Amino acid sequence: MDRLDALEAKSIAIFREAYSELDRVAMLWSLGKDSNAMVWLAKKAFFGYVPFPVAHVDTGLEFPEVYAFRTRYAAEWGLDLIVAPCPPIEAMDPTLPPAARSASRKTAGLKQLIEARGFTGIVAGIRRDEEGTRAKERVFSPRGADARWNFRDQPPEFWDQYLILSAPGSHTRVHPLLHWTELDVWRYIQREGIPFNALYLARDGKRYRSLGESDITFPVASTAATLEAIIAELEVTRVPERAGRAMDHETEDAFERLRVDGYM
Amino acid sequence: MEGRPSLVRVVLAGHVDHGKSTLVGRLLHATDSLPDGKLENVAKVSSRRGRVFEWAFVTDALQAERDQGVTIDASHIRLRAAGGDIVLVDAPGHREFIRNMMTGAATSDAAVLVIDALEGAQEQSYRHCFLLDFLGIRELVIVINKMDLVDFDRARFDQIAAGLQAYLDGLDIVATAIVPVSARDGDNVAGLSERTPWYRGPSVLDALRGFRAPAEPLDLPMRLPIQAVYKFDDRRILAGTVLSGRLAVGDSLLFSPSNKIATVKSIEAWNEAAPPREAVAGEPVGITLDLPLFLERGEVASHVETPPVETRVFRARLFWLGAKQLRVAQDFTLYYLSSRLPVTVQTIERVCDPGASDGLSMAAGKHDSVTQDSIVDVVIRARDLIALDAYDANAPTGRFVLVDQDRVVAGGLISMKGLVDQRPAVTPKSDHLHQVTAHISPAMRAARNGHTGAVIWLTGLSGAGKSTIALEVERRLFERGYQVYVLDGDNVRTTLNADLGFSPEDRTENVRRLGAAASLFAEAGFVAIVAAISPYEADRARARGAARAPFHEIWVKADVAVCEQRDPKGLYKLARAGEIKNFTGVAAPYEAPPAADLVIDTTDQRIEQSVAALLDYVTAVAAT
Secondary structure, rough: OOHHHHHHHHHHHHHHHEEEOOOOEEEEEEOOOOHHHHHHHHHOOOOOOOOOOOOEOEEEEEEEHHHHHHHHHHHOOOOOOEEEEEHHHOOOOOOOOOHHHHHHHHHHHHHHEEEEEHHOEEEEOOHHOOOOOHHHHEEEEEEEOOOOOOOOOOHHHOOOEOOOOOOOOOOOEEEEOOOOOOOHHHHHHHHHOOOOHHHHHHOEEEEEOOOOOOOOOEEEEEOOOHHHHHHHHHOOOOOOHHEHHHHOOOOOHHHHHHOOOOEE | OOOOOOOEEEEEEOHHHHHHOHHHHHHHOOOOOOOOOHHHHHHHHHHOOOOOOOOHOOOOOOOHHHOOOEEEEEOOEEEEOOOOEEEEEEEEOOOOHHHHHHHHOOOOEEEEEEOOOOOOOOOOHHHHHHHHHHOOEEEEEEEOOOHHHHHOOOHHHHHHHHHHHHHOOOOOOEEEEEEEEEEOOOOOOOOOOOOOOOOOOOOHHHHHHHOOOOOOOOOOOOOOOOOOEEEOOOOOOEEEEEEEEEEEOOOOEEHHHHOEEEEEEEEEEEOOOOOEEEEEEEEEEEEEOOHHHHHHOEEEEEEOOOOOEEEEEEEEEEEOOOOOOEOOOOOOEEEEOOOEEEEEEEEEEEEEEOOOOOOOEEEEEOEEEEEEEEEEEEEOOOOEEEOOOOOOOHHHOOEEEEEOOOOEEEEEEEEEOOOOOOOOHHOOOOOOOOOOOOOOHHHHHHHHHHHHOEEEEEEEOOOOOHHHHHHHHHHHHHOOOOOOOEEEHHHHHHHOOOOOOOOOHHHHHHHHHHHHHHHHHHOOOOOEEEEOOOOOHHHHHHHHHOOOOOOEEEEEEEOOHHHHHOOOOOOOHHHHHOOOOOOOOOOOOOOOOOOOOOOEEOOOOOHHHHHHHHHHHHHHHOOO
16 A cells, blocks of 8 residues: 555544434535545545535635635535534634634634534545644544533544443534645545646646635745645745735734634 | 665653753754754744753654743654655653653654663653563664763763663663764764773664664564445455554455455555555555455454454453552453453452662562552453454554543553463364355244244353253243253263353363254254353353354342252262362352343252243244
């Protein structure tokens, strides 16, 4: 087995465990490279099917290219798509810095979706290498009634045994990509021929490393105009992946506050 | 990407404040692995907290970690190294966060243990060493840090190294290098230092480069735990990950514990040019079978010739994580492969504290309870038969996790030392059997007889009254026109079971044959009454499982004192005199049925009442 095979194997096992042990599963599809790879891995885990709904928590502020991608691949991949709206910015915590406050709409939209549909398992495509607090996540991350992340008391995970609890009102975040890196994801996209949004490719000396809401996401300097060039760039770059995501950088604790409150 | 060296994950373990995070920072700096802006960011958050420059803030991302200067949970950082990237997992050193250290270590291929040269090995140094070995890590680099504080003294280095080496000798994990380091100044981190002319290398970075991701266990017997059974279309797919060995289309598979056999018809996959013909350890698969067997999550597939052990009792070495004490007779949920089963800790055999330098000398003796972070050797009992492997036979399938309600409280390694595999008693030795289908159905027989066939299984101590009741009920039923026959344990031991003695293995086989014979009678339409001590619950459970007619377990109940007083055959007297070995109730255990279909307590009851109770029961359950 090569490296990508080993990463894929672990993700598939996590998907199957989640689908067996959780009653009502939904997968978050943000339409970025990670969540597309995740849909692909789900189809591998379930022999060509995605046997649970795929939810796009939609702020209405995505790039137009993102909506076009959603329409095309929801149909092509045979997904049971839920488009979940988010509450307006005015309803968000005013003590958060502006970009984090905007991003927190997603948390609120997700909480409403979980409540409305009674989901007990939410599959999300976060990775340990993206960001310091995500590095400390669990593959199966228990969330209380208010979806909060209690990083002080996380269950141990070893030997691929996962404690998956079902208390009323609570849910479990499932993270099948936690052990992947950004470079792994792109190499996998290349090997498997997984479609991805053209916003990741450089135009006029800039490209998006990470896709988020159009109001709080900025492109980084790059000349990588092909998939091969992206991989070559990532092998040497020292620019962090989320450099263009404003909410990570406003204050030292902004992103941690978002995550503790239930952000992905 | 074929042939690319796999990414090695290395966990940094060690006692708190021995310098793990500083070493990580130094390694990242030396290999130019930090992203742009990270150093400036760390400088900023350090000065905000009144510190000069805190390397630990590179990995300690949480506010609570930075405010309290403590690593709470493991962090994962990529080191760019020639010959392949390395992921460093910086694990917490505080005892309080040992579960997080385990989580970080469990995803790692190798480890670095950091020791303070001034303090020497401390409690968590030893405990982490033990845990790394326990979790299955086999390669370790020991870094003796803060050598600048002991003037790079070789004698001090040798003394600490020898002490740790002695501790490691009791384990499987091997130190591939022991390196004298000053992480703060960079000595022997990425290159060799002039301040340790007596040390020939390697540097920490070179030692890390020497780690290899462990190979998949391809040569062990094949194990495929069934994680789920899917029917998304017309295929019925059994899905799971091959944990050891190799699997191919056409292989004959044995599923345990149900003991069903079928052949692999196909290996299913999505988006592959051609369906795979083979799968090896580490690969997730989906298989279809030639037979429409009813199988569920929790079964384990193996090859017929190399099956797992079947048992209800096993030994285990636990690492106890629970905040509450472990007690004898405590119930848990066993997480083993894809099964979740209720189990009880029957005995605590030995306990030790791996945090002591001589910690691996297990203290035998009587232990009723165990405190957090101890190593414990226990005997565990399950209610049902489990198919399992001992850790020394098949490491990936020889371990489990114990859960107490909503907490993971232990990891465990399985041992079958001194225990019997019950599989020989449950598995046909030939797999070339072709069952024939009878033309006469049970319903046709029941219609002619006026009652259904059944196995009525009387269990209880010698002298409880099993044979007396059985023979009297047989007579009464016969008089009423029933097809009825008594299989008495003692009688059958003179014929069918004449080759068997009273060892645990022979008792198991005795009960298996009685059960098989009774099942044949019941299939032929008879009420087959078995009267046999049948002391083991597992054996009776298996007889019930193997019976091809309704099976009723009747506990003929009387305690040892009562039976010994009756002693109709004079056997208790002989047993007490030592003339009969392994006599049930005297020198061998009797496991009372926890859920008998009927209990007939003969302690104070006249024989006539007992007979009437069983007659009523049989006529009711065998009615057409």
